Amino acid sequence: MSDESARRLREALASHAVVLLAVSGGPDSMALLHLAAEWRDADPNAPVFHAATVDHGLRPEAASEAATVAEWSQALGVIHKTLVWKGEKPVTGLQARARDARYALLAAHMRDIGATALVTAHHADDQWETMMIRLARGSGVAGLAGMSRDQPFPGGRLVRPLLNLPKAVLVEHCCARGQKFFDDPSNADPRFARSQWRALAAPLHRLGLTCERAAKLSERAEKSDRALEWAAARFLEDAQIPTESDVYDFSQARDAPVAIIEYFLQLALTRMSGAPASRLERVERLAARLKTALRTETELSATLGGCAVSLTRDRRLKFALEPPRKRGR
Template sequence: MSAAADVSAFAPVSLAEAGAAFEGLSRETALLVAVSGGPDSIALLALLAAWVQSPGRPPLHAVTVDHGLRPESAEEAATVAAFCATLGIGHATLRWEGLKPTSGLQAEARRARYALLANEARRLGGATLVTAHTLDDQAETMLMRLARGSGPSGLAGMRGRSAVNGVALVRPLLGIPKARLVTTADARGLPFVRDPSNADRRFERVRWRETMPVLAEQGLTAERLGRLAERMARLDEAAAQRARDVLAEAMLPDEGADNGLRLRFSRLAAEPEEILLRVLALALDAVAPGGDGHGRLERLEACGAALMDAARAGLALRRTLSGCVLSLGRDGVLTLQLEPPRRRGVHPSAS
């Protein structure tokens, strides 16, 4: 790597560069930026505060979630509030109340945090939530999902725009390395704190973060993982659209399906396996929206393979998956219906 590349990799984010990253936010009704007090979110806050000064930009609000996991968290939230006051930005501190779990703490804290953030966005009249996720966060997410056996959708990583708890969520800095945001905060003299939990090896993300320099030596850099996420997202979007089209073409009248779905399975079987699996996933969602989800990808793959084998042999097959009963008849019609209560899991039952 050249010296020039070294310098640019850690250069502060300019207002012009930030403006390009924020361009898509111009049409939002209001913005709610999540600020933990760390350098990433403090830099994002300062850049957004400057950006919204131009005419026609949406109003900006800030929020800090105090998880109550460290004695210093309340003081850190107060520091963020004071900084917001100097910027003329309204700020709210939200607290995660109640007992904290002894296991799966980070995952539970994340769920609680996004629930609080979404409620605040709704309170502000439908504000768009903005977070400071960086290229490094994307790379760590990719590695964690890869280790868990994620499929193409999971390996698309975090999306630049998505939804959480019914609220729009935008991550405008996904293409920018964390080091540049730290440099931005330092260069501007912004007040920020460093959360000691970011170095706590009890947490999976921290362990992957420590692995990143070793992987980078072999060429697996955050930049390349981020680029892979973009390519997988492109592939995922195309496959998702194809699956929606095939589902519509395979749909049969629902007579006798008891509010379920009836599909012409031969239409699904004519598609590549990836499309077949996605159509099954869409159908499961339609019958049992928000149920238990599809569980591990392997369970969906096993169900799809069993259906294909039965169809080729001209056999009937009955399986349960994700709160649904899937019944393939000898006539080639696949029926999906809600599973009766207290019967969950996947188990084959050929007839």
């Protein structure tokens, strides 16, 4: 593994005093664990590293594997904790629910140990799969940016410093250090979308859809995404009516590109409700309706992301939280 990878790890985490490493026991996360331990051994100012393994309770051998990861972590001088996903498991959408449960457990453990960063070992092959899945779903620019190297996370930041490295390099890193690792059988389970894309990787790479080109697409999409968000944020601040909460002067939006209105809606809804906006398709539909209402000088009422949105004749765009819905008995 190159010195560049170690440098990126240090740059990404230099501002954090306590860091939690998500270590599943696969070659990627074990390589991450070794990188962190090597940094700590060489630099007295390195963060304090903790490791955690999530036992999803989906395979009978998961508990013993987590115990082995604990031994590997302790051999490197890294404090380890096994986090268990308890309760009944869903029949459908298992991977998505498992991911949500995993991050919730890790966020809680971050609070317990005072960590301000969660580090995962997502690599270039993972990024390629993510982008292929999103491309197949018709994702927008934000989706094609793929996984971020550093993003907000409950209690701190979620950092992925190994996104530029192919999995083969991480496997080689472990082998060079005599580090054993586990191969998760779910990675080859054809029921899951990632496994299906993984099976298609080799022929698609030959056609030019390589990890390197996907990474370049990701970088370019991320630049465009940030530019659109920056422009929408400026528009939002300029349109905000100081004397009224969550009300905007939308008269200048008639000539605005529809993409700016879409980003504006997502920012305004997030500011209003504290949660990300709903599906992109719904945001796009509302943005198109707003453009039509502006052009035809008509009023508009809609709901989106738990908010009521209304455009008045005087071109005021208002947002309000929807009242709780009454459930029938």
